[in-house]
Amino acid sequence: MKFKNRPAFFLLDILLGVSVFAIFIGIAGYSLVSVQNLAQISGDRARGAFLSQEAIEAVRSIRDGDFSDLIGGTFGVGISSGGKWELVQSPAVSADGFETSVQITQGDGNSFLVTADTNWEFGPRRKGTSSIAVQLSNWRQEKETGDWSNVSQSSVLIEDPPPLFNDIAVSGNYVFASGDADSGGAGLYIYDASNVFNPSRIAEGFFLGSSAFELAIGNKKLFVLADSPSAELKVYDISDPQSFSEEDLLGTYNLQGSGRGRSLKLFGSTLFVGAENGEGKKELYALDVSNPASISEVGSLESEGDLLDMHIHNGFAYIGSSDDVSELKVIDIFDPADLKFAPGAGYNLTDVLDGKTVAAFSDSVLLGRAYGDAIQELVLFDTASGPVPDPPPGPWFHGVGADVNSMDIDPAGKYAFLADAHDSAEFQVIDTELFKAGELPRIAFFDADSGIGRGIKYDARRDIVFFATTSALYILSPG
Amino acid sequence: MMDYCRSRKGYTFLLSTLFVGAVALAVTGTMLMLGWMALRNGVIIEDSGKAYELAMTCAERGLVELFNDENYYGDENISLGEDSCSILAIGGSGNENRTLCAEGKSGSSVRRMEIIIERILPAIKTSSWQEVDVFSSCPS
Numbered sequence: 317m318k319f320k321n322r323p324a325f326f327l328l329d330i331l332l333g334v335s336v337f338a339i340f341i342g343i344a345g346y347s348l349v350s351v352q353n354l355a356q357i358s359g360d361r362a363r364g365a366f367l368s369q370e371a372i373e374a375v376r377s378i379r380d381g382d383f384s385d386l387i388g389g390t391f392g393v394g395i396s397s398g399g400k401w402e403l404v405q406s407p408a409v410s411a412d413g414f415e416t417s418v419q420i421t422q423g424d425g426n427s428f429l430v431t432a433d434t435n436w437e438f439g440p441r442r443k444g445t446s447s448i449a450v451q452l453s454n455w456r457q458e459k460e461t462g463d464w465s466n467v468s469q470s471s472v473l474i475e476d477p478p479p480l481f482n483d484i485a486v487s488g489n490y491v492f493a494s495g496d497a498d499s500g501g502a503g504l505y506i507y508d509a510s511n512v513f514n515p516s517r518i519a520e521g522f523f524l525g526s527s528a529f530e531l532a533i534g535n536k537k538l539f540v541l542a543d544s545p546s547a548e549l550k551v552y553d554i555s556d557p558q559s560f561s562e563e564d565l566l567g568t569y570n571l572q573g574s575g576r577g578r579s580l581k582l583f584g585s586t587l588f589v590g591a592e593n594g595e596g597k598k599e600l601y602a603l604d605v606s607n608p609a610s611i612s613e614v615g616s617l618e619s620e621g622d623l624l625d626m627h628i629h630n631g632f633a634y635i636g637s638s639d640d641v642s643e644l645k646v647i648d649i650f651d652p653a654d655l656k657f658a659p660g661a662g663y664n665l666t667d668v669l670d671g672k673t674v675a676a677f678s679d680s681v682l683l684g685r686a687y688g689d690a691i692q693e694l695v696l697f698d699t700a701s702g703p704v705p706d707p708p709p710g711p712w713f714h715g716v717g718a719d720v721n722s723m724d725i726d727p728a729g730k731y732a733f734l735a736d737a738h739d740s741a742e743f744q745v746i747d748t749e750l751f752k753a754g755e756l757p758r759i760a761f762f763d764a765d766s767g768i769g770r771g772i773k774y775d776a777r778r779d780i781v782f783f784a785t786t787s788a789l790y791i792l793s794p795g
Numbered sequence: 796m797m798d799y800c801r802s803r804k805g806y807t808f809l810l811s812t813l814f815v816g817a818v819a820l821a822v823t824g825t826m827l828m829l830g831w832m833a834l835r836n837g838v839i840i841e842d843s844g845k846a847y848e849l850a851m852t853c854a855e856r857g858l859v860e861l862f863n864d865e866n867y868y869g870d871e872n873i874s875l876g877e878d879s880c881s882i883l884a885i886g887g888s889g890n891e892n893r894t895l896c897a898e899g900k901s902g903s904s905v906r907r908m909e910i911i912i913e914r915i916l917p918a919i920k921t922s923s924w925q926e927v928d929v930f931s932s933c934p935s
Contacts, residue, residue, distance in 0.1 A: 329808050336812050340819030347826035354830035361837030369844045383825055420860075424802060426859055429875075447839055450848035455858035487866050534888045535868045582888045599899040606934075629891065690817060727890050727916035776916045 342587035353441065360436055364446030367416045371408070371496035372450050374401035375418055376429050383454040386421045413438065426454040462779050462794030464731045464745045465759045470512045470780065470791040474740035474766060477501055480646075481784030482721070484773035485538065490557040491515070491782055493771065493789060494528035494537055503528045504540060505789075506560050512780055512791045519560035524550075530625075532582040537566065538609060539587055541577040546570045549576035549589065567608035572597040579626040581633065586614060586632055586652045590623025599623050600633070603651035617655040619645065621668075625722075631678035632658055632703045636671030636683055643671035644683050644697070647702045660704030663711075667691045673722050677729035680748065681705065684734065686722025693720050694734070695750045714757050716744065724774040724781070733781050735769030742769035743783050743792065763793060842902035845878060849899025850906045850926075853880035857895045861915050865890055884934050890915050898932035909933065 374393040378385050378401055379751050381576035392408040393401055393416070408418035416434040423429055430450050437443035466671035479495035479502065486492070489510040493502035497503045497609055501526025509515040525756035527543040538552040547568035554560065571577050585606035600623060604609050621639025628634075628649065635645040642662035647655060665671075665683075667693055675686040679700040685693045692713035705711065718737040725732045725748075732746040741761035767786020774781050783790040853873055860867040860882075869885040876899045893912040898905060909932055911923040921924035 331812060335810065335814065337815055340815055344819050344822045345825070347823045347830070351826045351830040351833065354832040357835040358835075358837030362840040365837075365841035365844045369848070372848060427856075448841070448845050448848055450854065451875060453855035453859045455855050455862060456918055457862065459862070459916050461917060488864055533866050533889075535884075536866075583892075584887050628889065631892070643877075663820040 317358065317401050319779070320448075331434075334772070339747040341742060351430070357444075358651075360438070360442055361424060361446060363412070364414060364434040364444065365412060365448065366619075367408075367414050368446050368448040369377040370433040371418045371429055371434075372417050372448060375403075375420065375432075376450075377401045377696075378403065379428075379452050380456070383456070386420060386428050386452070386559040388428070390417055390419045392417055392663065405521045418786045426457070428452050434509050443773055452509050452641065459727070459776060461488075461726050461728060461730065461776075464733075466745075467743070467745060467760045468793050468795055469615055469762070470793045471515055472766075472788050472790045473507065473515060473517065474622075474788045475500065475501070475505070475517075478767065478787035479505055480527075480716050480786055481505075481771045481782075481789065482528065483530045484782045484784055485533045486773055486775050486782065487533045487536075487554060487557070490518075491534070491553070491556075491773075491789070492531055492554070493782075493784055494531050494540065494593070497524065497543075498527065503542070506557055508558070509791065512778065512793070515791060518558055522560055523561065527705065529578055530580050532580050532587065534582045535585075537605075539580060539605070540581060541589065543575045549580075549587070549611065551605065551611070569603060569611040571601065576659075578622055578624050579635070580629045581626045583628055583649070587611075588626060588628065588649060588652075589714060590626050590635055592622045593638070594619065600647060600655055601637075602655060604648065615653045615655045615750075617657075623644075624670060625673045626675045627681075629681075629778075630703070632676075634674050634676045634681050634732070635662075636674040636685075637662070638670040640668040643685060644674065644681065644705070645696075647760075648703075658703045659708065659788070660702070663697065663705050665691070665695060669693075673720055675723050675725040675732060675749075677727075679723050680729065680752070682725065682732055682748070684716070684723050684736075687717070687719045687737065692716075693718070693736075694746065694757075696748065696757075698752075699795075710752075712751050712754065714746070714751060718766075721770050722772045723771050726774055727776050731774075733772050733774055733783075735772040735783060735785075737768040742767075742785060743772070743781075744793050749788060762790075764788065802920060824842065838902065839904060839913035842904040843906065846899040846904040846906040847926075848879055849880040849896050849900070849901060850908045853882045853897035853899065854895065854908045854910055854924075857882040857885065857897060858910070858912075858919055859910070861885065861893065862919055867897065867916055884929065886932065886934050887912075894934075896922045896930045 322542035385517045391403040396402040421429040467666040477500040485534040489509040493505045500504040529541045533540040536555045540550045548571045553564040587603045589601045599619040600617040602615040621637040625636040633647045645662040646658040669686040669688040681697040692715040694714040697708040713735040723736040734744040745760040766788035771784035781792045869882040880899040883896040895910040913920045913922045
């Protein structure tokens with residue numbers, strides 16, 4: 317018998333092939349199922365995160381309606397019959413089984429910590445929690461301004477020798493006041509006004525060494541325009557005013573000429589400095605003060621007259637000037653490297669008396685002038701149609717009866733506060749709405765017995781005015 | 796005898812096995828990669844939501860600080876649980892025309908808010924509040 321040579325490799329091949337193929341198919345199939353599971357787990361997390369964020373948005377919406385509607389506790393969120401989000405006692409459960417709750421915890425008086433947790437459990441491998449937290453703050457609050465038709469003195473600090481104050485700047489509870497050094501004053505004074513009824517002078521040993529004109533504060537730095545021949549601009553670190561000293565000097569800058577600086581305003585890292593008129597010299601400078609140790613000029617502009625006071629509003633510098641044909645100047649400062657007069661350049665008022673102080677707000681500009689027999693010293697312009705006044709309407713005039721040396725305005729633009737040289741009303745409150753209505757705008761005044769009014773600063777945060785005279789610093793309040 | 800022991804080439808089987816194996820490995824690898832990416836998607840979506848709320852936290856905190864003190868400079872980090880957000884240096888000065896930029900980070904997600912403030916007092920009024928990829932209005 318002859319065996320036919322029939323190898324079994326074929327069967328073995330098949331068995332092996334099927335086995336290997338089955339193993340591979342099994343692995344691929346398992347990975348497919350795993351991927352599906354992972355996609356579900358991922359989808360659950362994305363859905364949970366979405367629901368948590370939606371709950372936070374619901375609480376934010378309630379906050380936006382009225383901050384006082386937020387209360388501490390653990391809630392669900394739902395939609396009221398009026399179609400608005402509301403907090404409910406039990407957690408919200410979605411149609412697909414996710415349960416969301418928000419925990420609201422009171423922070424300081426102006427914030428709540430809101431944590432939204434969404435839980436799900438659809439089996440041993442499909443369960444989890446998505447937690448998202450946010451701090452909601454009461455940034456929509458409104459600062460109330462008191463009724464300044466009555467003024468009361470909260471406190472007064474009298475200095476000897478008289479500081480001959482010029483300007484005031486405020487940083488938190490600290491007040492910085494510049495003055496003339498002619499009568500032996502320190503040039504720069506610092507006060508702790510934490511208690512408005514009992515302020516105190518600090519850093520009493522500090523002497524600037526020269527008179528100082530205007531001040532500006534920004535980025536924990538104090539910018540002082542000094543009557544110094546080679547360092548008109550001085551920059552100090554005021555991160556710790558209690559220990560203020562000459563060692564806090566960060567840098568200086570020498571303007572063209574000698575001691576010409578008169579006005580300054582800070583915008584971001586650019587400081588705009590107005591100067592006395594100088595033959596062949598520029599009068600307005602834009603300085604890059606991002607590094608006080610290396611201040612550099614970005615741009616400059618030549619102008620007639622002294623630039624005595626400056627206010628920046630909507631990209632324009634409004635300047636009170638001694639220029640006889642343009643007591644109010646308007647300069648386009650959108651690009652500090654390309655300073656230029658706004659179309660129209662400014663406004664020429666009757667007579668030649670200086671524009672000494674200026675404030676711009678909403679669609680108006682207020683200019684205070686030196687005293688003159690034939691003029692009214694306070695002028696209100698309408699700037700609704702453009703940055704440079706183009707009457708009518710206005711301008712409106714009010715006789716102060718003295719030099720208007722300094723001015724500030726509340727942020728709402730309702731009250732203007734004047735420091736002037738009037739014999740019996742060195743501080744005056746002007747109602748700008750009455751002014752624009754053509755009525756008598758002075759609604760209150762204060763008679764200081766310490767010299768003329770020279771500097772003023774309204775502290776909107778505390779609704780008080782720091783008012784400086786020849787020899788005293790007053791804190792005045794409404795009512 | 797030589798017939799019985801004739802060498803029978805297994806190339807077909809070997810190649811088939813290798814081919815099927817390679818395909819299976821490729822499928823498995825792809826599936827595993829897809830699974831990992833799907834899992835990451837969920838985490839990234841959650842982190843992105845967290846980063847957004849963190850950025851909003853810092854934006855609102857910055858507004859309140861500015862409301863309380865117009866000289867507030869910003870440039871600070873705020874922690875909220877394990878995550879944190881940053882208020883960048885605030886642009887401008889005074890009561891008008893300020894810029895506030897805030898950034899929230901969670902995991903690998905970063906969300907940025909840029910706010911242009913028309914005025915601070917008597918009540919904050921913003922002219923623009925938008926999420927951006929890159930800050931353009933705040934000082935660098």
